[in-house]
Each structure stands twice: as C-alpha cells, then as structure tokens.
Amino acid sequence: MSRFLVSKYSDLEAYTPGEQPKDRKYIKLNTNESPYPPSEGVLRAVNSSQAELLRLYPDPTCSQLKGKIAGLYGLAPENVFISNSSDDMLNIAFTAFASDEKPAYYPDITYGFYKVFSKLHGTKAKIFPLREDFTIDPQNYMGLAEGLIVITNPNAPTGLALSPEDIKKICLGSPDCIVIADEAYVDFGAESCIKLIGELENLIVCRTYSKSMSMAGARLGFAFASKEIIQDLEKIKYSTNPYSVNRITLAAGEAAIDDIEYYRDNCRKIIETREKTSQELKKLGFELTDSKANFIFAKSDKLPGKLIFEKLREKGILVRRFEQDRISEYLRITVGSPEEMQALTEALKDILSE
Amino acid sequence: MSRFLVSKYSDLEAYTPGEQPKDRKYIKLNTNESPYPPSEGVLRAVNSSQAELLRLYPDPTCSQLKGKIAGLYGLAPENVFISNSSDDMLNIAFTAFASDEKPAYYPDITYGFYKVFSKLHGTKAKIFPLREDFTIDPQNYMGLAEGLIVITNPNAPTGLALSPEDIKKICLGSPDCIVIADEAYVDFGAESCIKLIGELENLIVCRTYSKSMSMAGARLGFAFASKEIIQDLEKIKYSTNPYSVNRITLAAGEAAIDDIEYYRDNCRKIIETREKTSQELKKLGFELTDSKANFIFAKSDKLPGKLIFEKLREKGILVRRFEQDRISEYLRITVGSPEEMQALTEALKDILSE
Numbered sequence: 132m133s134r135f136l137v138s139k140y141s142d143l144e145a146y147t148p149g150e151q152p153k154d155r156k157y158i159k160l161n162t163n164e165s166p167y168p169p170s171e172g173v174l175r176a177v178n179s180s181q182a183e184l185l186r187l188y189p190d191p192t193c194s195q196l197k198g199k200i201a202g203l204y205g206l207a208p209e210n211v212f213i214s215n216s217s218d219d220m221l222n223i224a225f226t227a228f229a230s231d232e233k234p235a236y237y238p239d240i241t242y243g244f245y246k247v248f249s250k251l252h253g254t255k256a257k258i259f260p261l262r263e264d265f266t267i268d269p270q271n272y273m274g275l276a277e278g279l280i281v282i283t284n285p286n287a288p289t290g291l292a293l294s295p296e297d298i299k300k301i302c303l304g305s306p307d308c309i310v311i312a313d314e315a316y317v318d319f320g321a322e323s324c325i326k327l328i329g330e331l332e333n334l335i336v337c338r339t340y341s342k343s344m345s346m347a348g349a350r351l352g353f354a355f356a357s358k359e360i361i362q363d364l365e366k367i368k369y370s371t372n373p374y375s376v377n378r379i380t381l382a383a384g385e386a387a388i389d390d391i392e393y394y395r396d397n398c399r400k401i402i403e404t405r406e407k408t409s410q411e412l413k414k415l416g417f418e419l420t421d422s423k424a425n426f427i428f429a430k431s432d433k434l435p436g437k438l439i440f441e442k443l444r445e446k447g448i449l450v451r452r453f454e455q456d457r458i459s460e461y462l463r464i465t466v467g468s469p470e471e472m473q474a475l476t477e478a479l480k481d482i483l484s485e
Numbered sequence: 486m487s488r489f490l491v492s493k494y495s496d497l498e499a500y501t502p503g504e505q506p507k508d509r510k511y512i513k514l515n516t517n518e519s520p521y522p523p524s525e526g527v528l529r530a531v532n533s534s535q536a537e538l539l540r541l542y543p544d545p546t547c548s549q550l551k552g553k554i555a556g557l558y559g560l561a562p563e564n565v566f567i568s569n570s571s572d573d574m575l576n577i578a579f580t581a582f583a584s585d586e587k588p589a590y591y592p593d594i595t596y597g598f599y600k601v602f603s604k605l606h607g608t609k610a611k612i613f614p615l616r617e618d619f620t621i622d623p624q625n626y627m628g629l630a631e632g633l634i635v636i637t638n639p640n641a642p643t644g645l646a647l648s649p650e651d652i653k654k655i656c657l658g659s660p661d662c663i664v665i666a667d668e669a670y671v672d673f674g675a676e677s678c679i680k681l682i683g684e685l686e687n688l689i690v691c692r693t694y695s696k697s698m699s700m701a702g703a704r705l706g707f708a709f710a711s712k713e714i715i716q717d718l719e720k721i722k723y724s725t726n727p728y729s730v731n732r733i734t735l736a737a738g739e740a741a742i743d744d745i746e747y748y749r750d751n752c753r754k755i756i757e758t759r760e761k762t763s764q765e766l767k768k769l770g771f772e773l774t775d776s777k778a779n780f781i782f783a784k785s786d787k788l789p790g791k792l793i794f795e796k797l798r799e800k801g802i803l804v805r806r807f808e809q810d811r812i813s814e815y816l817r818i819t820v821g822s823p824e825e826m827q828a829l830t831e832a833l834k835d836i837l838s839e
Binding site (some may be wrong): 132133134136137139140143145146149151159164165166167168169173176177178183184185186187188189190191215216219222224227228230233247248250251277281307308309332333340345346347348349352357359360362363365366367368369370371372373375376377378379380383385396463 | 487488490491493494497499500502505513516518519521522523527531532537539540541542543544545569570572573577580581582583584601602604605617621631661663664686687697700701702703704711713714716717719720721722723724725726727728729730731732733734737771785791807
C-alpha cells in the first residue's frame with residue numbers, strides 16, 4: 132500500500148478468484164466454466180474480426196448486441212444493459228443504488244463479491260443468514276428500508292433456487308429497494324425472472340456469457356430492467372468506462388445469440404452430467420444440495436472437506452472450497468465433461484478408501 | 486432516471502464520446518484512432534484464439550502481458566498495471582487517490598473525462614486555466630495539498646507537451662499528491678516520463694493501446710508507477726472487476742509488443758503526415774498549436790469553427806469540436822492517412838472559397 136491511498140480503502144480486501152495454477156495440467160472444476168467450447172459461429176466471428184475494425188473504437192451503446200438480446204428474450208432494447216462481465220454490471224449497480232445511506236441486503240452464504248462491493252462503496256451491508264437447509268427465507272427481504280437487495284438465483288455456492296414468485300414477493304415487499312436477481316447460473320435448470328421485467332418497477336435481472344455461453348474468456352454480461360433503471364446504469368457506465376466492451380467480444384456475443392440452440396444443448400448435457408454425478412457422489416456417502424447450477428455442492432460423511440480438497444488437488448483435480456462458517460466442510464465442484472466427472476468420481480473413491 | 490438512483494448522481498453528466506454516425510461513410514478524423522491497421526502478429530493472435538481459451542476465464546493478473554510491457558520499457562512487472570482501456574485506469578486512480586478530502590487538480594482545457602470522474606467520485610476539482618497560448622504553467626501545480634494531479638501529456642485537445650523535467654518539478658513540488666502523466670499521445674513526438682518511474686515516489690505514467698498501437702477496438706491500457714501504487718490500483722481493480730481484460734485482448738496486446746517496430750514506423754508516418762497537413766492548413770490561414778499528438782488543433786482566420794465543422798460533415802469528413810470557452814473556434818482533427826488528409830485539405834479549400 133502507498134501512503135496516497137484514500138484511507139477508507141486501507142482495509143479493503145479484494146475478491147479472491149478461484150486459483151488458476153500453472154504448475155501442471157489440472158482437471159479444472161473450480162471456477163464454473165463450461166466444459167464445452169463456444170459455438171462455431173462465435174469462432175467465425177472472432178476470426179473474421181478485421182484489422183479495420185480493431186483500430187476503431189467499439190460502439191459504446193452496444194446497440195446491435197442489445198437488439199439481439201432483446202429479441203431473444205422478448206423485451207425492448209431500452210430494457211437491456213450490456214457490460215464487461217456481470218461483475219462489472221454488479222459494481223455499476225452498487226455504485227448507482229447503494230451508498231452509506233442505502234444498505235445492501237444479501238444472504239450470509241452467497242457470491243463472495245457482494246461483501247467486497249459493499250466495503251468498496253461504503254455501504255452498510257445487512258446480511259441475512261440462510262436457513263439451516265441453506266435455502267433463502269424470502270420473509271427476510273420484506274419491508275426493508277431503501278437500498279439494494281442482491282440475490283444470486285440459483286444461489287452460489289449452494290445451487291439452490293428461489294422461484295420467480297418468491298422474487299416477486301420480495302420486490303413487492305420492499306418496494307423502495309432495487310432487487311437484483313443475479314441469474315448467472317439460471318440456464319442450468321432454474322426458472323428465470325425475466326418474465327417479471329415490465330411488471331415490477333424495482334427488479335434487475337443480471338446475466339452472464341461466462342457459464343452457459345462458454346465465454347468466460349471474452350467478458351460479457353447483460354441485465355434487464357425498466358427503461359429508467361437502465362438509464363441509471365448507463366449513466367454510471369458512461370461516467371466510468373464507456374467503451375468497456377471491446378469489438379471482438381461484441382461480435383462474439385452477437386454470434387452466440389444466433390447459435391442459441393447449441394448452448395441450450397450444452398446446458399441439457401451439463402444438467403444430465405450433474406444429475407448422474409450427483410447420484411454417484413450420494414453412493415459414496417456425500418450429502419448434496421439440490422443444485423440447479425453448473426456445480427455440485429457436496430459434503431462427505433467420512434472425511435473433512437479440506438482433506439478431500441487437498442487430495443483431489445494432488446490427483447490433479449481442482450475444486451473450490453470456502454473457509455467460511457457452516458460451509459467449510461463442503462466442496463463446490465463445477466460440472467465438467469462426463470469424462471472429467473468420471474475422473475472425479477474415481478478419484479473420490481480412491482481418496483475415501485485410502 | 487429512476488427514483489432509486491443514489492441522489493449524488495442525479496446531476497452527473499456522463500462523458501460524451503466523439504460521434505460515430507452510421508448514416509453514411511465518413512472520413513473519420515474525430516476520435517484520434519490510427520489510420521493504420523494492427524500488425525500481422527496481432528491479427529494472427531486474434532485469429533488463433535481457440536475455443537478452449539474462450540471458455541476459460543482470462544488471467545486476472547495479466548502476468549504475461551505485464552512481463553512483455555515491463556521488458557519493452559525496462560521496468561519490473563511489479564511496476565506495471567494493466568487495465569481495460571486507459572479510461573478504466575483513470576477511473577481506478579480517481580477511486581484510489583481522490584475523494585471529498587483529496588481534490589483532483591487539472592487544467593481547464595484538457596481531456597473532458599477528468600471532470601466526469603471528479604463528479605462521480607465526489608472530488609472537489611481544482612481547475613487551473615492554461616496560459617493564453619494554451620501551455621500548462623507547471624507553477625500552478627506546486628505546493629498543492631494532498632490529492633490527485635492529472636496532466637494529459639501531450640495535452641488534449643491542444644497537442645502541447647510538457648517536458649519530463651516539468652513533470653518532475655510538479656512531482657517534487659507537490660510531494661503529497663499523486664501525479665498522473667496521461668501519455669495517451671506521447672508516441673507521436675513528445676518525450677515520455679517513464680524514465681522517472683523509480684526516481685519519483687508519486688508519479689503514475691498512463692498509456693493506451695488505442696492510438697499509436699491501432700487497438701482502440703480491443704480496449705487495453707497500462708500504467709507505470711511504484712510497486713506500492715500498483716498494489717493500490719490492483720486492490721481497486723480486484724475489488725471491482727478482476728477479469729476486466731479479456732483473453733483475446735491480452736493475446737493481441739502481447740503480439741503487438743513483439744511487433745513494436747511496425748507501430749514505431751506508423752508513428753513516424755503519422756508525424757510526417759501531421760507536419761505536412763499542418764503546413765497546408767497554415768497556407769489556408771489556419772492558426773495551429775505545435776501539436777505533438779496524432780491530431781491537429783486549428784482555428785481558421787476566416788470562418789467560425791462551428792461553420793467549418795458543419796461544412797466538413799456535409800462533405801463526409803468528421804472532425805471534433807468542443808463547445809467550451811477559449812477553444813470553441815478550434816477544430817481537433819485526427820491525423821489520418823495521407824489520402825484522408827489530402828481530402829481534408831481539399832475540402833477546407835472549397836469551404837473557405839465558397
């Protein structure tokens with residue numbers, strides 16, 4: 132730290148991403164990436180990015196991509212926000228809708244970045260513990276003073292989903308709060324709240340290309356909300372980094388929408404692999420949540436989570452583990468290809484029988 | 486605007502980028518892009534971005550690119566910061582080093598985004614008028630209370646440069662301020678302050694791939710500073726959007742460094758075109774600053790700036806004009822290819838003789 136840093140950031144602790152070690156080749160089940168490549172159309176779009184295009188600034192309004200996304204989800208372009216990843220969108224939303232006077236509200240066990248955004252933006256965070264079974268109690272989020280409610284849905288790392296009806300109850304129950312439904316994982320079996328846009332004044336639905344669209348490397352997020360909320364988000368975007376989404380990512384994002392069936396097929400495969408692997412893990416004595424995401428959240432009845440984590444790593448398999456109360460025995464295991472999950476199951480069998 | 490927006494942003498006015506109209510094909514001399522394409526190596530790097538890579542998150546530490554940039558400029562990787570454009574870097578620096586108690590200091594005529602960042606971050610801006618001849622008076626920036634001094638060098642839209650000696654005087658004269666030398670345009674004939682990194686505790690030198698590296702469409706910026714300042718910038722980066730630079734841009738950025746001689750040649754060509762066009766404009770009665778950037782800043786002795794701007798637009802040539810005191814008669818004209826500048830000169834001849 133330098134002596135010049137604004138003092139309120141001196142004890143800010145940045146988000147810790149899942150490790151990306153380079154010491155050997157790993158089966159990477161630790162950062163919820165897709166095991167399947169982007170579509171042929173996306174690869175063509177990337178490869179046909181021409182010199183002429185790269186020397187010129189991208190369109191800061193992302194109007195073509197907005198139009199494509201609006202069309203796919205049956206909304207108007209004015210209801211769509213485009214960002215350089217969903218983290219970028221969340222940071223912009225915290226800027227716009229949370230402050231020292233407008234708290235952020237979220238569960239104790241959820242995406243770890245909300246805590247960082249709260250600290251960064253000087254927001255008093257009000258944190259509601261999940262129920263004993265890791266479900267969110269919608270009642271916690273009713274009657275709240277103006278601020279920002281953030282619900283990852285399905286939640287991470289539990290994989291458990293609220294219904295759109297519950298999200299609607301929260302929106303209506305706290306009408307002076309913005310409610311973000313962060314649907315990063317929704318394509319793997321949960322029900323989206325997009326259909327509520329238009330009906331609810333205070334709802335933002337946030338999405339990403341990183342999981343179901345196999346484009347974590349390209350950095351692209353989007354969100355749906357009322358025209359007025361989108362204007363607020365864009366005011367902040369255009370006041371921080373107007374051209375944050377580059378030309379190649381925009382082209383790739385458009386091409387992916389054209390190939391949406393390919394991605395839907397991938398999601399079906401991932402769901403199938405998740406269910407199959409879940410059965411295998413249960414046979415090995417693991418306790419699992421009913422995950423609707425592209426990861427499994429599991430605890431062994433025999434060995435500590437930390438030990439399994441380390442033994443898997445020794446065997447060349449990376450999973451994610453959180454040093455946090457109530458979940459420190461759990462592993463969050465990304466659903467990879469069937470072959471990768473087979474290797475995982477075999478490795479766990481070995482570890483448990485050692 | 487929605488009723489949920491944090492009130493301090495209600496009168497925030499976002500930065501207005503140069504227009505990107507699509508109604509016809511224009512000669513685009515309004516956003517300081519390069520007339521030359523990225524190098525062959527960059528195109529190869531983009532085209533060889535493989536499926537496997539795009540589905541995976543990029544390296545948030547950008548370590549390979551950091552190493553290449555450090556090597557090119559003779560510094561250590563720990564002195565290098567990588568960002569999604571130099572706007573992103575500036576926004577992060579305003580976050581880290583300016584606040585309601587730490588003012589931002591900058592000239593009245595400079596990059597328009599500083600004003601937006603000041604408002605966004607609740608910083609009291611202290612603005613120093615340029616001298617009558619549009620030069621910066623380094624004395625203005627001596628003995629300042631702790632805060633953030635931002636000097637575009639060469640300045641925009643004037644093109645006038647301070648020497649590294651003057652920047653050094655400012656750093657030493659206001660030792661409790663961070664001093665950013667924003668060198669977006671330095672490759673077109675000014676002298677860089679990079680050699681002062683290591684010597685001066687409070688200097689940040691900020692650079693971009695958008696101008697001399699022909700990659701405005703890929704969004705890539707970088708900065709040099711002490712190890713401690715880089716740590717501060719990274720703390721903010723990793724607390725807002727850790728993976729902000731995508732895989733393809735990282736690969737392109739690395740390849741561009743390998744092809745640095747190509748870009749240096751382009752800069753030489755652009756300088757030559759600038760000087761030739763400047764002579765032509767002087768013959769037409771224009772008054773010009775001694776620009777060291779990839780643009781010309783010029784005022785006609787015959788017609789109002791607004792009229793020329795509009796007439797050029799009608800003729801299919803876009804330039805930039807600022808509705809601001811002291812410079813509203815001036816045009817900022819990006820140095821394009823020799824053919825484009827020939828077309829500009831011809832168009833101006835026509836307009837002046839109409």
